[in-house]
Amino acid sequence: MNCGFEVRNASSEEELLEILKLHADKAHKMTSIPSDVIEKIKQNIQKK
Numbered sequence: 331m332n333c334g335f336e337v338r339n340a341s342s343e344e345e346l347l348e349i350l351k352l353h354a355d356k357a358h359k360m361t362s363i364p365s366d367v368i369e370k371i372k373q374n375i376q377k378k
Contacts, residue, residue, distance in 0.1 A: 333358070346375065
């Protein structure tokens with residue numbers, strides 16, 4: 331899946347993942363995020 335959704339200004343990794351779960355549900359009708367996708371997300375977290 332190549333989405334392009336970005337989360338900015340999350341105060342923690344936990345908050346970021348919660349925001350992504352909401353996005354996955356609303357935009358992609360995903361009730362859960364597979365663990366391999368979560369690992370890819372974590373590998374692409376950039377702190378700015």
